Amino acid sequence: MSTADATTAKTAQTPFRVALTGGIASGKTTVANLFAERGVPVIDTDLIAREVVEPGHAALGEVVEAFGPEILSPDGRIDRRRMRERIFADDAARKRLEAILHPAIRAEMERLSLSAQGPYQVLVIPLLAEGGRRDHVDRVLVVDVPESLQVERLRTRDAVTREQARASLQAQAQREARLAVADDVIANTGRVGDLREQVDRLHLRYAALAAAKVVRGNRDKAQ
Numbered sequence: 001m002s003t004a005d006a007t008t009a010k011t012a013q014t015p016f017r018v019a020l021t022g023g024i025a026s027g028k029t030t031v032a033n034l035f036a037e038r039g040v041p042v043i044d045t046d047l048i049a050r051e052v053v054e055p056g057h058a059a060l061g062e063v064v065e066a067f068g069p070e071i072l073s074p075d076g077r078i079d080r081r082r083m084r085e086r087i088f089a090d091d092a093a094r095k096r097l098e099a100i101l102h103p104a105i106r107a108e109m110e111r112l113s114l115s116a117q118g119p120y121q122v123l124v125i126p127l128l129a130e131g132g133r134r135d136h137v138d139r140v141l142v143v144d145v146p147e148s149l150q151v152e153r154l155r156t157r158d159a160v161t162r163e164q165a166r167a168s169l170q171a172q173a174q175r176e177a178r179l180a181v182a183d184d185v186i187a188n189t190g191r192v193g194d195l196r197e198q199v200d201r202l203h204l205r206y207a208a209l210a211a212a213k214v215v216r217g218n219r220d221k222a223q
Contacts, residue, residue, distance in 0.1 A: 015113060016120040016210035017136065021128040022143030023172055025153040027188040027195070031143050032124050034199040041116035044124040045105055048112075052104040053078050059104040066096055106133075120210040129173035129181050138209065141202065142182035145189070147175060
């Protein structure tokens with residue numbers, strides 16, 4: 001089998017995947033929940049990131065080896081506040097942590113994806129625009145919201161000052177960078193009814209695209 005044939009076969013075998021991304025306080029969780037209500041499997045890399053460093057997982061030992069036992073809480077789990085403080089202003093430390101966690105997260109995401117059912121899948125990948133891989137997904141869906149609204153949501157949700165909220169936004173990819181990687185965009189201005197309508201339209205579109213992928217895969221197998 002040629003390299004091109006192998007790539008085609010692999011593509012035909014993988015589920016239709018939609019990467020869901022967006023900035024902090026954009027409403028990704030709300031959108032993901034709306035897809036889940038429609039029977040779509042949702043795989044959240046934020047949840048996976050927490051699970052892969054639980055006691056008993058190899059990644060936890062690697063993190064402790066890299067950053068020292070002082071990043072652990074008394075119960076043997078990572079002290080997330082201390083870890084955030086450690087990497088917030090240290091780009092080298094952040095990259096070191098990512099080098100440990102990202103392979104473990106990708107492996108678990110792949111495992112969950114291949115075992116999931118449903119017409120297609122939504123993979124919640126908050127940092128996709130910051131350099132995450134998109135070669136394993138079929139579409140990228142960005143939840144878009146004006147930065148001014150993000151700031152106000154952060155102030156309400158996290159009880160922070162406007163300056164602190166803006167600093168959190170600056171630590172992520174800018175709005176233009178996220179929109180540049182988007183195949184589809186959901187505008188989240190605050191009305192759940194509007195979100196439902198947008199998700200309904202995309203649900204029909206993704207189901208049709210997923211069905212077409214299956215047809216292509218079956219045709220390729222028959223050749």
